[in-house]
Amino acid sequence: MKLSQHALFWPATTLLLLLAVCALFNPSFLSIAWRDGHLYGNLIDILNRAAPLMVVSLGMTLVIAVRGLDISVGAVVAIAATVAALMIGGKFSAGGDVASDHPLWQALLAALLVAAACGLWNGLLVVKAGMQPIVATLILMVAGRGIAQLLTDGQIITVYYAPFFALGNGFLLGVPVALWIAAALWGLLHLLLSRTALGLFIRAIGGNPEAARVAGIRAASITLCVYTFCSLAAGIAGLIISSNVKSADANNAGQLLELDAILAVTLGGTALTGGRFTLAGTVIGALIIQTLTSMIYSLGVPPEVNLVVKAAMVFAVMLLQSAEFRGLVLRAVRGGAKHA
């Protein structure tokens, strides 16, 4: 098989191209240093900031692979962040120390359980009520943020309890904790997909749901689990994000994250029609998106044209990844050569 036919060839090429452009404008962009006991540099920064998106996109990949879609992940991020922040609370004690209302592990567990429950709800609407995935998850997308705002009375909750900050800001063995979390989740999924029949079943369900059912695959249960997992992943991302900004903002946490996640999955080469999916591609897709964002900042693009530039870049990236477009260009070039 030719290298260019590998499923990850175009996503990886795109990412490398973007990094090369960054390096062109800023020669020190690719340098990595050891500072303050951890790795330091633009690349590390991109990896760290991309971690929540990676986590959400991994869940989204599986949902899309079973012909689903989950547009509620941004709302679930907000819910999980809110639940954790509320349970940690944060009062200053007399000595200036900050205590947690509930033990940290309870707060984190509660946030994840609530997130998983959200996913179960989505899954039930899709599997049992037979709703279109986009409609089923639209409900939670709208309601979820509302619930989070109700819980917080519409206020941004600031967290002062320092141990919570490790998730989004800490380092372990010199590498950001958030990156460890994303890597662990990827590793876990990879094991599940390669050591159990889950990968085969998901591809069968996504490829032909009716045939999968006739073959005796418990398509409904698996789909339910996949939606639950996706929300759980969004919950994890919510914890990382709120830890990073040391607060929970029900209005803005995870805003538009669902679209970035779908984009990351698509950029990575997973078919939106279901069946064909790649976790590694999704990780690359998330990195492409974060690299784009970092690039725009490091090139000093004025904030007001930020979104337009990002859209133009996404457009270019999608064209580069489109086999039809590449064919068109190739034909035009060859045709031109013939006429010349």
Added chain:
Amino acid sequence: MNDAAIVLEARGITRAFPGVQALAGVDLTLRAGEVHALMGQNGAGKSTLIKVLTGVHAPDGGSIKLLGNDVAPTSPLHAQQLGISAVHQESHLLPNLSVAENICAGRYPRRAWTRGGGIDWRETNRRARELLAGLGIDLDVTQLAGGLPAALQQLATVARAVATDARVLILDEPTSSLDTDEVQALFALIRRLRDQGVSILFVTHFLDQVYDICDRITVLRNGKFVGEYPCAKLDARGLVAAMVGRELVHAGKAPAHAPAEAAQATAVLAARNISRRGQIKPMDIELRAGEVLGLAGLLGSGRTELARLLFALDDRDSGDVSVDGKPAKLDKPADALALGLGFCPEDRKHSGIVAELSVRENIVLALQARMGLTKFLRPAEQLALAEKLVAALGVKTASIETPIGQLSGGNQQKAIIARWLATHPRVLILDEPTRGIDIAAKQELMNEILALANGGTAVLFISAEIEEVVRVSDRIMVLRDRAKAGELPPGADEDAVFSMIAGGP
């Protein structure tokens, strides 16, 4: 007929796919106003030739002349504009549009801008009605296409294909989902088109249909051109010999396997009083170890519906199921699988294959589903199992890792049967397993079914072809109007089945 003008002339068409030379120098000549049969076994290259003619695949070599001019169709739309239309095995009407919308799709009449522009629906309906009336089809054009019976959908598809003033009409197994009356209605339409001067290329697996309607036959074998014959000069025996490349030894009655013994065996699967509203009236059915139970009945008599009910693909409204005499929980396909049931569905594309998965993955799917998520068959085990079954059933595929969607229909069918053989089922339900596969493969399949029964499997064999049911079955159960008409003991002949279907004693 030989003097009629040549409309389409393909010479020396070649086309290769990775690992397969699908066409190697094939000729085809269609004359005005003839019905021309294209015959060959699965994988002979019929589908590929059609795809070349309709612009789906570009040929590697050879030439196509239409009315004397060289043409090179680049897409089905282009082929249609040139005057070559095709109708495929399954109707391709859009189910959520009306018949008229389907027929006029892509060329809707517009209203003048003075009247607001947009599509002129009244004119759309009028044109569709006129077209259908001209073809002798009586149909309400405002109905949703999806609500029509398969046969009417097929007629409407043909009508749509000729609505573009087609000179050449390709019919790829148009009769495989139709019953006898419906086939006659289609044939009437084909004759009418023929008399209007359309050249029709007709692909089928039913030999009698060839002699019913065709004037000439082109035979392909392994991608090669065998010959072109007038129907009168080549009888059915000769045709089969040309297709398989040897004299076919007719099997006659399949080797019997002590049905007396089977009759005494206990029921592996017994259903009492099962029913589903609008589909199956309450009935009993019993499947015994080592026995083939044939299920006969007309299209719409409830054959497939009963099979789906037994495999719990649909929920039943009433009825109890027992396995080995003990009450069994059978509420979903996964339950059926756990109980040792297997089911080859009638609709291969929609509920059989997962087109993107490889032959290997398709074959291990049911076994893996029964073993569960965690007991994963290692790749080496999957490969060994799949290769064994592919060899045993003679599945023709470039590689075991080829996506199953790239295989010919008959080979897909064999692979789906292999999927269930891999689970060593105690009960195997085969819904139209021989549909769309060639004679030699049918014979192999029959032998396989008998071998299974000899091995102790209870088989439910469903087929629209009574002759097949009689040949392979020990007992025959007949359905009429979604109810059980009766059962025939071993040794019943076709006449007995027909008279029971017809409502006789």
